[in-house]
Amino acid sequence: MSEEEAYEFVKGTLKEERIIPYKEDELEIIKSIEQCINCGICINHCPVVAGVGVDQFSGPRSIAVELSRSPPEFWTTGDKVYLCTGCGTCREVCPQSVNIPEIVNMIRARIFEHRPDLVPKELHKVLETIHAHEKAFAPWDDPEDKIDSRDMRLERLGLPLVDIESKESADVLFYPGCQAEEMAQEVKEAAKVILKRFDVNFAVLDELSCCGLPARLIGDEKTARELNTSLKEKIKSLGVKMLVTTCAGCTSNISDIAVRDNWDIPIYHMIEYLIEHIGIDRLQAEMASDTSATKITIHEPCHLIKHTSRQILDYAVEILQAIPNVEVITSSARDSCCGGGGMVAYHAPSVAKSVVGINLAAIDATSASRVVTPCPLCTATLEDNLYRSGIPIDVDDLTVFIATHLSME
Amino acid sequence: MEHEYDLAVIGGGIAGLVAGTIASESGLKTILIRKGRGATSYSSGAIDILGNLVESQFPLSPIDALSTTGVIRSTHPYVILGISENNREVHTELIVQRVKDSVKWLQRNLDGLCAEFTGALDQAMEAITVLGTTKPTCFVQKTMDMGNLVKDHDDSNLLFVDIVGHPDFNGRLAARTYAEFQRYADKPVKRVSSCSITITPFGKPYNISSVEVARHLDHSGLPKEALSELRKNIENTGATHVALPPVMGIESANTVLQEIAELGVHPFEVLSFPPSVPGMRLQQSLDAMYLESGGQMIVGHEVVGYDSADDRVSRIIAKSPHRKMKISATSTILATGKFIGGGIKGTESGFKESIFNLDTVDLNYNPTDDLRPQKLTDRVNVQYEGHAVFSVGVPVDRYFRPINYDSQVVYENVFAAGSVLAGYNYLVEKSGLGVGLTTGYTTGLNAMKYIKEEL
Ligand SMILES: Cc1cc2nc3c(=O)[nH]c(=O)nc-3n(C[C@H](O)[C@H](O)[C@H](O)COP(=O)(O)OP(=O)(O)OC[C@H]3O[C@@H](n4cnc5c(N)ncnc54)[C@H](O)[C@@H]3O)c2cc1C
Ligand code: SF4
Ligand code: SF4
Numbered sequence: 105m106s107e108e109e110a111y112e113f114v115k116g117t118l119k120e121e122r123i124i125p126y127k128e129d130e131l132e133i134i135k136s137i138e139q140c141i142n143c144g145i146c147i148n149h150c151p152v153v154a155g156v157g158v159d160q161f162s163g164p165r166s167i168a169v170e171l172s173r174s175p176p177e178f179w180t181t182g183d184k185v186y187l188c189t190g191c192g193t194c195r196e197v198c199p200q201s202v203n204i205p206e207i208v209n210m211i212r213a214r215i216f217e218h219r220p221d222l223v224p225k226e227l228h229k230v231l232e233t234i235h236a237h238e239k240a241f242a243p244w245d246d247p248e249d250k251i252d253s254r255d256m257r258l259e260r261l262g263l264p265l266v267d268i269e270s271k272e273s274a275d276v277l278f279y280p281g282c283q284a285e286e287m288a289q290e291v292k293e294a295a296k297v298i299l300k301r302f303d304v305n306f307a308v309l310d311e312l313s314c315c316g317l318p319a320r321l322i323g324d325e326k327t328a329r330e331l332n333t334s335l336k337e338k339i340k341s342l343g344v345k346m347l348v349t350t351c352a353g354c355t356s357n358i359s360d361i362a363v364r365d366n367w368d369i370p371i372y373h374m375i376e377y378l379i380e381h382i383g384i385d386r387l388q389a390e391m392a393s394d395t396s397a398t399k400i401t402i403h404e405p406c407h408l409i410k411h412t413s414r415q416i417l418d419y420a421v422e423i424l425q426a427i428p429n430v431e432v433i434t435s436s437a438r439d440s441c442c443g444g445g446g447m448v449a450y451h452a453p454s455v456a457k458s459v460v461g462i463n464l465a466a467i468d469a470t471s472a473s474r475v476v477t478p479c480p481l482c483t484a485t486l487e488d489n490l491y492r493s494g495i496p497i498d499v500d501d502l503t504v505f506i507a508t509h510l511s512m513e
Numbered sequence: 514m515e516h517e518y519d520l521a522v523i524g525g526g527i528a529g530l531v532a533g534t535i536a537s538e539s540g541l542k543t544i545l546i547r548k549g550r551g552a553t554s555y556s557s558g559a560i561d562i563l564g565n566l567v568e569s570q571f572p573l574s575p576i577d578a579l580s581t582t583g584v585i586r587s588t589h590p591y592v593i594l595g596i597s598e599n600n601r602e603v604h605t606e607l608i609v610q611r612v613k614d615s616v617k618w619l620q621r622n623l624d625g626l627c628a629e630f631t632g633a634l635d636q637a638m639e640a641i642t643v644l645g646t647t648k649p650t651c652f653v654q655k656t657m658d659m660g661n662l663v664k665d666h667d668d669s670n671l672l673f674v675d676i677v678g679h680p681d682f683n684g685r686l687a688a689r690t691y692a693e694f695q696r697y698a699d700k701p702v703k704r705v706s707s708c709s710i711t712i713t714p715f716g717k718p719y720n721i722s723s724v725e726v727a728r729h730l731d732h733s734g735l736p737k738e739a740l741s742e743l744r745k746n747i748e749n750t751g752a753t754h755v756a757l758p759p760v761m762g763i764e765s766a767n768t769v770l771q772e773i774a775e776l777g778v779h780p781f782e783v784l785s786f787p788p789s790v791p792g793m794r795l796q797q798s799l800d801a802m803y804l805e806s807g808g809q810m811i812v813g814h815e816v817v818g819y820d821s822a823d824d825r826v827s828r829i830i831a832k833s834p835h836r837k838m839k840i841s842a843t844s845t846i847l848a849t850g851k852f853i854g855g856g857i858k859g860t861e862s863g864f865k866e867s868i869f870n871l872d873t874v875d876l877n878y879n880p881t882d883d884l885r886p887q888k889l890t891d892r893v894n895v896q897y898e899g900h901a902v903f904s905v906g907v908p909v910d911r912y913f914r915p916i917n918y919d920s921q922v923v924y925e926n927v928f929a930a931g932s933v934l935a936g937y938n939y940l941v942e943k944s945g946l947g948v949g950l951t952t953g954y955t956t957g958l959n960a961m962k963y964i965k966e967e968l
Binding site for chain 1: 549551728809812
């Protein structure tokens with residue numbers, strides 16, 4: 105057998121042996137795992153370990169030195185790796201920057217491929233929705249209801265509805281992400297209000313499709329990459345110069361794939377866009393001065409701080425401090441995962457609840473009357489859990505908070 | 514966007530945080546960039562100043578040891594502290610004075626925080642570890658204060674207490690080792706025994722990690738059952754001192770120990786292994802100290818590049834998972850640690866400093882740029898001098914500015930502090946955090962002088 109033939113032969117047996125070869129862009133992740141020195145620092149900081157203990161979730165060190173080292177029997181680790189919220193705390197404290205959240209995605213992809221029966225069934229349901237609609241949430245049965253819901257939200261917030269006249273030759277694509285497109289519509293509308301106020305030439309997609317993060321987190325790498333390609337084509341056909349989003353998960357995921365797949369445009373979270381392109385002075389000049397005094401505390405989404413850059417939250421504070429009558433109070437768990445990540449809440453709600461418990465206690469201990477966070481998913485998670493725990497503190501998406509504090513035109 | 518600062522500190526272990534605090538409390542606009550946790554987070558809860566000298570073969574008190582360093586080796590960071598401004602000679606009193614100053618400063622700054630520490634420079638301390646062995650050190654966290662255990666050894670009766678299902682500390686093993694050790698001790702304690710208590714953070718008495726216990730105790734205090742188990746065992750053994758695993762709380766360990774003290778004993782925690790709760794307390798307290806001083810900190814960013822002009826570093830570039838930050842600062846402090854922190858990298862082809870590609874040297878300032886790391890380890894056994902690899906780092910001038918093999922200052926506005934420095938072997942000397950603290954303190958002051966054009 106020639107070397108060529110031997111190679112083809114071996115490749116042919118991989119499926120049978122349940123081995124998925126690593127893609128070129130995954131090699132860096134594999135190399136980072138090899139750097140683990142087994143020190144255990146990550147265990148001390150993992151929010152899931154803090155929430156449920158190492159007996160239920162063996163923690164990031166175990167992922168680095170055990171669970172990622174068992175090809176092709178990755179499936180044996182399913183009960184653990186699907187409990188990681190992908191928050192990235194471990195990677196941030198790790199002296200070797202071991203890329204645990206990404207290796208978790210890779211292990212999940214291998215379980216999904218060979219033993220889909222071991223993937224939590226709630227996640228298969230989400231995939232059904234994604235396959236049917238290219239979005240992580242099913243569209244409204246009656247489009248009129250969606251419009252009613254949007255208008256109600258706008259009315260409650262006192263925000264106008266912004267029409268986009270023309271999207272020919274727009275500079276900026278505003279991409280709200282699935283959550284703000286279907287559920288938290290006020291976030292999408294608030295962003296439009298802000299962009300319009302600063303005369304930004306922006307467009308939105310006629311048919312929003314998912315950035316692929318949920319599919320990737322579930323382990324359906326194929327669907328994730330299809331969604332990535334589809335989104336890239338839509339954006340390329342618009343010819344925009346940059347993408348602005350209000351979702352933390354979209355920011356980090358699209359930043360990632362945009363580099364991997366050569367999109368050649370920069371990706372911004374709204375906060376970054378406001379600071380770096382609009383400028384704090386222009387922003388400050390548009391803020392209302394007659395609002396009532398509010399004490400707020402900030403929740404920092406993992407996908408912004410630990411997956412994109414902590415700098416973004418420094419910007420967020422800068423913006424909030426520029427709004428008159430707003431006092432920012434720091435919560436001791438401000439940068440702790442809200443439990444909404446990694447699709448954990450879908451199939452292990454008790455684990456997600458233990459994780460968010462840390463945030464709730466810390467928020468409750470502040471004297472703030474409101475939590476502000478630059479992510480619609482964190483907003484929903486915190487809002488729901490604060491309400492269920494009987495803590496009378498409201499939650500606002502930061503984009504909404506900014507829009508509602510603009511002066512009247 | 515360009516971010517402008519007076520001082521940029523690269524690295525957030527003890528050296529970087531101390532240097533940053535010094536600068537920022539005196540009004541400099543300071544930013545500290547950290548890619549992850551380093552050796553400071555691993556440390557055991559003891560702040561070593563100088564336990565033994567490689568050359569001395571027998572233990573000395575830190576002050577005596579410090580006074581001897583100058584005579585023995587000119588390249589030790591402590592010795593560099595002792596170089597006088599006036600005649601450029603090493604003065605032992607200056608070394609001692611600078612160490613005293615920085616220790617006093619840190620003690621004041623950590624007062625009331627969870628890593629508050631106790632001890633004295635003129636007294637060697639033999640702190641007990643999780644293995645039941647002892648290690649020479651100088652300061653320990655307040656929760657690790659052994660009281661009069663050794664002083665009143667004739668009456669001391671030590672009880673090692675472990676937690677059922679917590680694999681990081683085995684009280685029986687530690688007790689056996691410690692008892693064995695007493696045969697060689699100048700002042701053996703009267704009796705050593707052990708027992709177990711039950712603390713179940715998640716309701717199960719098995720597979721419990723240290724941090725879980727610590728958080729649980731912070732949150733709910735010592736369970737009544739554990740306290741009564743302890744009481745029973747203290748009565749049975751007549752214990753006067755109780756040695757506990759170093760997990761008695763992150764924030765509230767002092768309160769928990771106080772409760773145990775009410776049983777009529779002196780309780781203390783032993784020194785930790787990584788993953789270390791005391792290391793976490795130290796890191797957390799140092800972070801708090803720095804932030805309190807008004808300094809800015811950006812974690813999750815790795816410095817990956819820089820621009821230089823006219824022998825000065827004009828800008829550094831820090832990378833997070835998906836962004837880059839450009840920081841220009843008048844002065845930069847390199848406090849990136851050694852192999853664990855990531856400041857020094859050893860590869861097949863030799864050792865290099867990892868950001869500025871600075872020259873590296875060993876204990877006696879001999880070049881190590883083309884030495885394979887294996888050459889500096891002893892494969893057969895660990896010698897008393899330890900593995901030479903631990904003393905590899907960057908050589909510096911008297912202001913702690915990195916120099917090259919021709920003894921020229923590389924960048925006039927870059928200073929180095931902590932374990933990125935060459936010329937000492939913290940592992941055998943027991944001087945890790947001490948060197949980090951004192952060189953951090955001094956480079957903080959030096960960078961300040963540079964910025965104010967007084968250097
Ligand atoms: C297991 C262990 C136990 C120890 N126990 C003790 C003890 O009990 N007592 C004692 O006195 N000493 C002890 N030591 C030694 C002591 O901990 C170290 O000498 C000391 O902490 C070094 O501090 P440092 O600030 O120089 O470096 P580190 O604490 O290692 O910090 C280096 C920092 O630099 C950052 N960094 C590195 N490169 C970059 C980059 N490119 N960009 C951004 N940031 C970067 C790292 O992320 C890290 O935050 C111990 C060491 C170890 C390994
Ligand atoms: S990504 Fe977050 S939840 Fe997952 S192992 Fe790391 S710290 Fe834990
Ligand atoms: S992943 Fe990083 S922090 Fe965790 S054990 Fe490995 S080296 Fe240590």
